[in-house]
Amino acid sequence: MAQGEIVAGCLAPHPPHLVYAENPEQNEPVAEGGWEQLRWGYERLRDSLKGIEYDAIVILSPHWQTYVGTHFLGLENFQSLSVDPIFPNLFRYHYDMNVDVELAQQIHDKADKAGLTVKMMTNPDFRVDYGTITTGHMFRPQWDKPLVVISSNRSSAYYSVEVMQEMMIELGKATREAILESGKKVVVLASNSLSHRHFTTESDIPEDMSKEHITSHAMHLWDMRIIDYMKSGQCQRIIDEMPEFTEQAIAETDGGAFTWLLSTLEVPNYPAILHGYGTIIGTGNAIVEWPVYKHKEA
Amino acid sequence: MTNGEIVESFVVPVHPHTVLAPEQNEGWGRLRKAYDDAAKIIQDSGADLLIIYSTTWPSIIGHQIISDPNPEWVMVDHDFHELGSIHYSFKIDVEFAEQWNAENKSRGLQSRCVNYHGFPIDVGSVVALTLLNPENKIPAIIVSSNVYADRSETTVLAKACRDLVKRTGRKAVAITAMSLSNRMFTEHIDPKDDRIHSLKDDEWNQKILEFLSEGRLEDVGQLSRTIQRQIRVQKVVNFKPMWWLSAMNDNRNNLTGNVLAYEGIHGAGCAVVNLNPTPSGFGDKEYDEDDVEIFAGERGVLDSNTQQESKIETDDGPALWEPTKAEGSVNTDAAPKPVGAYPHARRVGDLIYLSGVGPRQPGTNEIPGGPIHDNSGKPLNYDIKEQTHAVVNNIARILEEAGSSLDKVLDVTSFLVDMDRDFQGYNEVWAETLGKVGPTRTTLAIRALPTPIAVEMKVIASI
Ligand SMILES: [Fe+2]
Numbered sequence: 213m214a215q216g217e218i219v220a221g222c223l224a225p226h227p228p229h230l231v232y233a234e235n236p237e238q239n240e241p242v243a244e245g246g247w248e249q250l251r252w253g254y255e256r257l258r259d260s261l262k263g264i265e266y267d268a269i270v271i272l273s274p275h276w277q278t279y280v281g282t283h284f285l286g287l288e289n290f291q292s293l294s295v296d297p298i299f300p301n302l303f304r305y306h307y308d309m310n311v312d313v314e315l316a317q318q319i320h321d322k323a324d325k326a327g328l329t330v331k332m333m334t335n336p337d338f339r340v341d342y343g344t345i346t347t348g349h350m351f352r353p354q355w356d357k358p359l360v361v362i363s364s365n366r367s368s369a370y371y372s373v374e375v376m377q378e379m380m381i382e383l384g385k386a387t388r389e390a391i392l393e394s395g396k397k398v399v400v401l402a403s404n405s406l407s408h409r410h411f412t413t414e415s416d417i418p419e420d421m422s423k424e425h426i427t428s429h430a431m432h433l434w435d436m437r438i439i440d441y442m443k444s445g446q447c448q449r450i451i452d453e454m455p456e457f458t459e460q461a462i463a464e465t466d467g468g469a470f471t472w473l474l475s476t477l478e479v480p481n482y483p484a485i486l487h488g489y490g491t492i493i494g495t496g497n498a499i500v501e502w503p504v505y506k507h508k509e510a
Numbered sequence: 511m512t513n514g515e516i517v518e519s520f521v522v523p524v525h526p527h528t529v530l531a532p533e534q535n536e537g538w539g540r541l542r543k544a545y546d547d548a549a550k551i552i553q554d555s556g557a558d559l560l561i562i563y564s565t566t567w568p569s570i571i572g573h574q575i576i577s578d579p580n581p582e583w584v585m586v587d588h589d590f591h592e593l594g595s596i597h598y599s600f601k602i603d604v605e606f607a608e609q610w611n612a613e614n615k616s617r618g619l620q621s622r623c624v625n626y627h628g629f630p631i632d633v634g635s636v637v638a639l640t641l642l643n644p645e646n647k648i649p650a651i652i653v654s655s656n657v658y659a660d661r662s663e664t665t666v667l668a669k670a671c672r673d674l675v676k677r678t679g680r681k682a683v684a685i686t687a688m689s690l691s692n693r694m695f696t697e698h699i700d701p702k703d704d705r706i707h708s709l710k711d712d713e714w715n716q717k718i719l720e721f722l723s724e725g726r727l728e729d730v731g732q733l734s735r736t737i738q739r740q741i742r743v744q745k746v747v748n749f750k751p752m753w754w755l756s757a758m759n760d761n762r763n764n765l766t767g768n769v770l771a772y773e774g775i776h777g778a779g780c781a782v783v784n785l786n787p788t789p790s791g792f793g794d795k796e797y798d799e800d801d802v803e804i805f806a807g808e809r810g811v812l813d814s815n816t817q818q819e820s821k822i823e824t825d826d827g828p829a830l831w832e833p834t835k836a837e838g839s840v841n842t843d844a845a846p847k848p849v850g851a852y853p854h855a856r857r858v859g860d861l862i863y864l865s866g867v868g869p870r871q872p873g874t875n876e877i878p879g880g881p882i883h884d885n886s887g888k889p890l891n892y893d894i895k896e897q898t899h900a901v902v903n904n905i906a907r908i909l910e911e912a913g914s915s916l917d918k919v920l921d922v923t924s925f926l927v928d929m930d931r932d933f934q935g936y937n938e939v940w941a942e943t944l945g946k947v948g949p950t951r952t953t954l955a956i957r958a959l960p961t962p963i964a965v966e967m968k969v970i971a972s973i
Contacts (some may be wrong), residue, residue, distance in 0.1 A: 247522045270864040279694050280588050280776065293628040298570050300626045337584040339630060363588070369743050370696060412658050413620055414571045492572075 216394045219266050221477045222257060223442075223470065224401045225501040226273065226346035227492040228296045228303030229419065230254070247419060253488015253499035254350045259487065266397040268312040269352065269359045270387060270476075273343035273403040274467025276363040279327025279370070282383060283363040286315040287336060294344045302322050302418060305347050311317055315394050319360060322386035328379060333363075347403035358502070362387075364467035373455040373466065380468040381451075384475020391476075402473035406438055407431035407461035407496040414493070427494035434461040435486035435489070435496040440502050442484040464495075482507050511555075514676040516718045516758055516787060517555045519684040519765075520548055521722070522636035522642070523780030524566050526585075528595040529641060534701040537773030545641040551784060552642055552683050558789035559603055559682040560643055560650040561671060564686060566622030566634035569654035572620025573667055576631070576652040577607040583628060585636045590776075599638050603649035608677070610651070613670040618805040618873040619663065634687030642685065654866035655750060661734075664750045666805040668757030677906060677916075679922075684758040686751035690715040691741035691778035700775065706775035706973040714741045715779040719772055722783050725765035725790040731756035741779070759787065761801075766790040802842035802908075804873040828960050831877075845904050846870035849960045854908045857973065862912050866925070868901030871960060872907075881962035882927065890962075895937035897965050902943045905969055914971050919949045923968040929955035932964055 228491045231248055258292045289310050296303035317332065333364070344361050357389040362383075367375035391398045426432045434457055441450045450457075451474060465471065474480070480502050487499040514672075523541060527534070532542035552560070560871060563729040567574070568675075582599040607623055614621035620632035635652045651669075656663065675682045691711035714737065721730050728878040730737075731752045759765060767790070770782040828849040833841035840862065848854070848865065855864045869877055879896030884887050906916045922944060926932050933953070961964055 276588060280589050280630050280696060280698060283589075283591075283873065295626055295629045297567060297630050297632070300574075300629050301622070301623050304626055304628065331592075331698070333591050334596060335591040338586040338591055341588075365696075366743075367696070409572045410658075412656075413572060 214395055216391045216396045216398065217426055217504075218388065218400055218476060219264050219397050220261060220393055220506050221400045221473050221502040222351070222402070222506060223473065223498055224257070224347045224351050224403055224498070225405045225464075225497040226343040226350075226403045227495070227497060228299050228342060228346050229492050231303060231346055233351055235380070245494060247424075247490060249490040250281035250488050250492070250497055250499065253490070257351070257486040257499050257501055258500055260487065260503070261399070266313055266399050268358065268396055268398050269348070270315070270362065270391070271344050271347055271358050271359060271401045271403055272362040272364060272399055272469040272472050273347065273362040274464055274469055275341035275343035275432060275465075276361070277366055278363040279366050281331055282323060282365045283331045283333045284320050285311045285338075285340070285359075285361040286313055286316060286332030286334040287311060288313055290338070290340050292339050292486055293341050294339060294345045303342060303346070305342070305345055306351070307340065307348075307355070309340065309348065309355055310358040312360050313396070314350060315390065315396060316360045317392040318394055319362070319387050322390040323383055326382050326386050328382055328386070343403045351401060354379070364469060366467075367467040368458065370470065373458045376466070376468050377454055377471045378449065380471035381475040384472045387472070387477070388476045393492070400431070400473055400476045404467055404469045405462055405492075405495045405497045406435045406465070409462045409463040409494055411494040424491055426491045426496055431461050431496060435498070439486060439489065439498055439500075442498075443486055445481045445483045447477075447479045447481065451479060452473065456498040461496075477502050477504065514648070515681060516675060516681045517557050517681045517683050519759060519785040520585055520642070521688060521755070521781055521783040522617040522638050523549065523775060523782070524564075524631060524637060524689060525588055525688045525775040525778065525780065526587045526593055526596060526637055527775050529596055529637055531701070535704050537704060538701070538775060540771045541773050541775070541780055541782060542641070544892070548782055549642050549644060552648070555683065557648055557680065557681050557683045559606060559675070559680045560639070560648050560685060561682055562635050562638055562650065562652045562685045562687055563655065563751055564632050564634040564638075564652060564687040565655045565689075565751055567604075567652070568657045569630035570657060573614065573620065573656050573659075574622050574624045574654040575607045575611050576602055576625075576629070577602050577604050577611070577623035578602060578629065579628070580623040580741070581631050583630065585631065585633060587633050596636055596640060596822060598631060598640060599646070600631070600639050601646045601649050601751065603651055606649075606674070607651055608682070609678070610671050610674055613674050614667060616876070616878075617666050617670050619666060619670070619801065638685055638687045641968060650896045652794055652828065661753050662802045663805050664753040665757040666802055668754045669803060672760070673907070673918055674872045677903070683962065685754050687897040688729055688751045690781055692778050693741070693743050695777040701962065704774050706774040706779055706809055711741045711779055715772065719769050719781060719783065722765045722785065723769050724869050725767040725785065726763045727752070727759055727765055727785055728761045728763045729768075731761070755785075758784065760942050764789045782843060789864050805840065806873065840908065840912040842908055844872055844911060846872050846875060857858065857912060860973050862909070862914055862973055864905065864908055866966045866968050867901055867904045867908065868959065868961060868963045868966045869897040869904065872904075873901065877961075877963055883962050884966050892964060894932040894964055895939050897942070898936045898961060899929055900941035901967050909971055912973070914973050916944070917947050918973070919944060919947055919969055919971045921950045921970040924951065924953040925956045925959065925966045925968075926953065927956060927958060927964050930947060936965055
């Protein structure tokens with residue numbers, strides 16, 4: 213069997229507001245479509261990967277929050293209705309997704325061997341989190357590739373960002389090894405925003421673009437700094453500064469997805485492609501691709 | 511009509527083990543037994559409303575209140591999915607939910623009703639309602655916990671609810687679905703080995719429970735920030751449920767407390783505690799911070815556009831004054847600011863005289879039912895019933911501040927700007943509210959009032 217490979221890695225945030233704009237018939241009648249910058253960013257990402265062949269998508273979403281280790285969806289198919297508990301007015305989505313259980317189990321086993329606490333999730337009534345659904349939809353609305361869905365262990369809350377990073381770097385390595393051994397071509401997605409301080413009020417039309425901006429200039433500076441590192445291939449610096457970034461920008465990187473992503477990509481030292489950046493109710497969101505296919509693995 | 515009350519309060523744990531696996535661990539079994547006992551206490555209390563403040567339903571834009579009359583789905587825990595699924599079908603008091611939502615808004619809070627098919631009711635609320643209200647006999651209310659809210663926001667949320675309970679004559683049970691110490695084991699454990707995560711957590715939990723068993727709820731509220739720092743994993747900002755529960759109970763320290771069970775669930779400190787309003791003799795303690803009635807913001811990052819807009823509308827009306835403070839004056843932030851140099855009320859002996867009360871809302875100055883004309887004087891369509899309701903609510907707040915209440919009103923003089931159009935609607939609301947109390951009444955038609963309102967009342971009450 214040929215060796216598997218990670219063909220691309222992406223930072224692919226999950227503001228439900230993006231889907232809202234694309235599925236008005238499911239949602240509030242007032243939808244006027246906002247946040248085009250980010251929706252176009254996702255379009256560019258999809259275009260960029262158009263000619264790239266792959267078998268599966270691996271997602272880590274900060275909204276499947278687990279305190280007892282890292283969990284993996286472990287059944288072939290999940291379908292249900294996902295309603296965002298925080299913005300139910302914006303996001304209600306009927307999903308039907310297939311899981312690559314074999315690959316999930318392989319990553320699970322590798323992580324287990326590496327000493328991480330892991331568990332397969334095999335309850336058929338389980339509702340997949342809205343972060344996974346939103347990222348899944350924005351990345352590939354056809355839903356025609358099986359997914360591996362990994363939970364977000366809350367170790368940064370329990371211990372510190374440093375401990376979280378140690379665990380996520382291990383999980384990233386285990387993910388990578390399992391993918392290489394599987395013989396499959398895979399895209400890995402970290403579903404998180406950068407700076408993550410929300411507004412606490414909402415305008416009458418939620419997507420009123422005259423009201424949208426980053427919550428504070430300090431958050432903007434942090435986001436630009438991290439984006440600069442990504443664009444210039446300095447991902448080790450992102451790992452190094454992750455504790456400060458996560459704390460000061462209240463970044464959604466606390467969920468571990470970003471560190472895990474960088475680890476699966478062996479902390480890239482080549483430039484990433486920035487497909488879009490924009491704020492959503494004050495939080496900073498970047499859509500970024502690491503085109504591994506252009507930097508063929510040894 | 512003003513005799514509503516919180517008849518019981520409870521602290522209950524959130525994890526699904528008490529529903530799905532009480533037999534797997536003796537402690538989980540004892541928590542389940544305590545839950546069942548709590549259900550009996552609720553049934554015996556004659557309660558007609560259960561109000562749950564759930565720490566496992568976070569919100570970002572203010573607070574959210576479930577208003578689906580019959581939320582139904584299957585709940586699976588994110589961590590403990592192997593224990594199984596909980597099918598739920600609850601009965602929600604939609605009218606109360608909508609009234610609370612409106613009351614929140616009138617007190618400066620962001621608030622939203624949530625009525626969407628398939629909305630995922632959080633694990634804490636599902637567990638609590640499943641066990642406390644097994645046959646769905648009592649309608650329920652579920653409210654979220656805002657991740658950014660601090661004490662005053664949480665307190666105002668509770669006061670809006672508590673005053674509505676009083677005004678609508680409900681017998682309500684206030685419930686917080688929460689853990690004490692919330693650190694869980696981060697590895698899988700054999701159910702038989704479950705216990706409180708650490709000695710430190712256990713000692714703090716014991717202290718909290720000692721206070722609660724003495725009915726010292728407000729003391730626990732005042733220690734909330736310390737407790738958060740000592741034994742809480744930073745999943746959310748601050749240990750808020752005790753602020754909510756204490757304000758629901760008038761920030762009292764002399765309730766009658768009873769710890770029905772205290773055990774660990776996967777390491778977290780879980781207790782079923784009953785707090786009954788009967789005074790236990792430990793004595794009240796004064797509230798230690800600004801006793802806020804209206805939320806004016808406690809954070810510097812608010813997008814203030816909406817607030818500015820509502821101010822602009824009122825900028826064209828008469829200037830607002832700080833109420834005057836001569837001897838016996840009673841003033842409150844819970845009533846709209848005066849439009850001249852006078853107090854909200856003045857007390858002489860056992861009587862209290864109120865200045866004319868209109869429908870304007872404290873804080874926002876909005877007029878429920880709408881203003882009677884716009885800034886240029888062009889007449890607008892308005893709802894006299896809503897305006898009259900708002901007047902009665904404002905009167906109730908001022909009287910409560912003065913230590914009196916709506917049922918002690920003796921004499922009312924009402925002023926209407928359009929007797930022909932409005933008398934009937936005004937009279938209907940009167941019959942449902944003050945008419946039941948029975949004060950003497952005089953109703954006059956007048957040409958205008960200083961703000962664009964249609965009704966004002968002048969009240970004398972006893973203390
Ligand atoms: Fe998120």
